[in-house]
Amino acid sequence: MKKMLLILALSVFGFANAQKGTILVGGNIGYNSQNVDYGVVDIKTNSFEFSPKVGYQLHDNWTVGGEFGLESSKQNNGGSESKFNSFKAGAFVRYTVPLTETFSVFADLGAGFHNQKVKNYDDEGDLLSTTKADGLYAGVTPALFINMKKGFGLNFSIGGLGYETLSFDNNGPDVKSFYFNFGKTINIGVSKNF
Incomplete structure (x- = not known):
């Protein structure tokens, strides 16, 4: 009975109010820490990710905008250390279908440029190599x-579909x-329409 009342209440509210002409601001923040003990070597990894989006609602269902991403991680291999930094900048198009006033489903199509840099250090902190x-x-x-x-x-969101290319400097591989x-x-993110 409670489920029926909830469904009826959601039906009465109808679809979400049109947000044409509003600005969408949102994004994700993530942090991961991992410690693996192999007995001889203890590997510690810490990583941080920040990916904001800003868009303009063209229509009740369509939003276009820019997306950015920063990721940084550090891995300590029992003395030696690796640092990884990544940057993404691109554009996205979002198509939204309101289900009720509370729930909507959407799909983001994003594309752009990205780069990454990896630095490897020895036990004494001296730089061994840099890969870009x-x-x-x-x-x-x-x-x-x-x-x-x-x-x-x-x-x-619970995943997606994508394609990436990376071309490494100094005759490195093309991935x-x-x-x-x-x-x-x-992924769990927060967004706000202004």
């Missing part, structure tokens, strides 16, 4: 939006990767 790479990325990410109050909400990771990742 530049490339392109494109991806589709479906997600669920939960409107908490007045355009402020949470975004939930092309395709991923399909539905159900393997979970």
